[in-house]
Amino acid sequence: MERALVLLLAVTTVSGCGVPSHQPSTGRVVDGEEARPYSWPWQVSLESFFPTCGGTLIAPDWVLTAAHCITFHTYRVVLAEHDMNKEEGPEQSIMVEKMFLHPKWNDNCVSCGNDIALLKLERSAVINDKVQLACLPQHGAALAHNEPCYVTGWGRLYSGGPQATKLQQALLPVVEHSICAQSDWWGSSVKTTMVCAGGESKSACHGDSGGPLNCKGRDGKWYIQGVTSFVNGRGCNTPQKPTVFTRVAGCISLTMLCYLCQKV
Structure with a gap:
């Protein structure tokens, strides 16, 4: 013990932890863009x-x-x-x-x-x-609905599209569990040990698996609140099927x- x-x-x-020397570009809402080098x-x-x-x-x-x-x-x-x-x-x-x-x-x-x-x-x-x-959240820490977080990785730029060669980032607002678990969303496929974020045009995609869901804490540090787990099999950008992350705090x-x- x-x-x-x-x-x-x-x-x-x-x-x-969680304080990059090269600050990420987070000033606008985008579907996805090249990340500033070394900002994650x-x-x-x-x-x-x-x-x-x-x-x-x-x-x-x-x-x-x-x-x-x-x-x-x-x-x-x-x-x-x-x-x-x-x-x-x-x-x-x-x-x-x-x-x-x-x-x-x-x-x-x-x-x-x-x-x-x-x-x-x-x-x-x-x-x-x-x-x-990166910083890890305290065990049991929760995220608020619509809290702005960023997914990063070299996954496909869109469903069926090319693999990114330069590190990408996308703003994915958190979708609270009570919404994400509704029957016309992910239903029982999402558990309380998961985090849903993004949806529709904003999503992780194949190749981003294992990467971080970066969320900025009140202390100004970046915390890894999720590990990219899965997207909808019909496509990365399927409406009401946000990206699902393993909830690190859980x-x-x-x-x-x-x-x-x-x-x-």
């Missing part, structure tokens, strides 16, 4: 033989991603990535040493929840003005960290 508390403190109370400095690209998913750096040697992203045995993460078609200089490529999927994750039932995983890196990332840590708990401490 003591080791679990140490790890809990290590990944939730890191000094200086905790965003990582998760890669095996090729880029597969996104992720979030939450401690120098820990990355948060989606459990459904883990399908191979060997992964690396790339930090300070912006344009995937160019070697721009500040990138850091680090192999994943160990992968821990949520103990209740069922890969045959993404809508059952618990689509979250922690990756232990072989070495710590070098923290600088382009690679920084999953990163002492229970999960105790489980991980037994494995490290």
